[in-house]
Amino acid sequence: MNLHVSGDVAARTLAIVTAMKGTEGPLLPILHEIQAEFGFVPQDCLPVIARELNLSRAEVHGVVTFYHDFRDHPTGRHVLKLCRAEACQSMGADAVAARVKALLGIDFHQTTLDGAVTLEPVYCLGLCSCAPSAMLDGEVHGRLDAAAAAELVREARR
Incomplete structure (x- = not known):
């Protein structure tokens, strides 16, 4: 790419x-x-x-x-998508999103200054039974908590 x-x-x-x-x-x-x-x-x-x-x-x-999947600007080397749908929100996605944003120092639709990570909201990854969920470079992750979110950020920064 x-x-x-x-x-x-x-x-x-x-x-x-x-x-x-x-x-x-x-x-x-x-x-x-x-x-x-x-x-x-x-x-x-x-x-x-x-x-x-x-x-x-x-x-x-x-x-x-x-369509939210299409971007009009380049992304970082890694794209981290956090599910914002109702099932994930009911299982703590807001806290996970806040943690990820704090760790990366960016908001949704932004890229870290070093160009490593772009953070995007997505409205359902189809992992409702494993909420809250995220996708890092096309690989889905479920049952996120603060520790798992921090590990995703570490993985994306490598």
């Missing part, structure tokens, strides 16, 4: 769109692939996607901003 957009964003975007536009409902898979390629969905990609899929820029922008 390349976290910095270079001058060939349009060409790389066009290659992704061309390869995927024949699939059924191509916009979401294309956006996921763009994010995998760049680490986020650069604004420079939107006009290319819109033109190639015969959509307006507003339609593409609306999809990018509607």
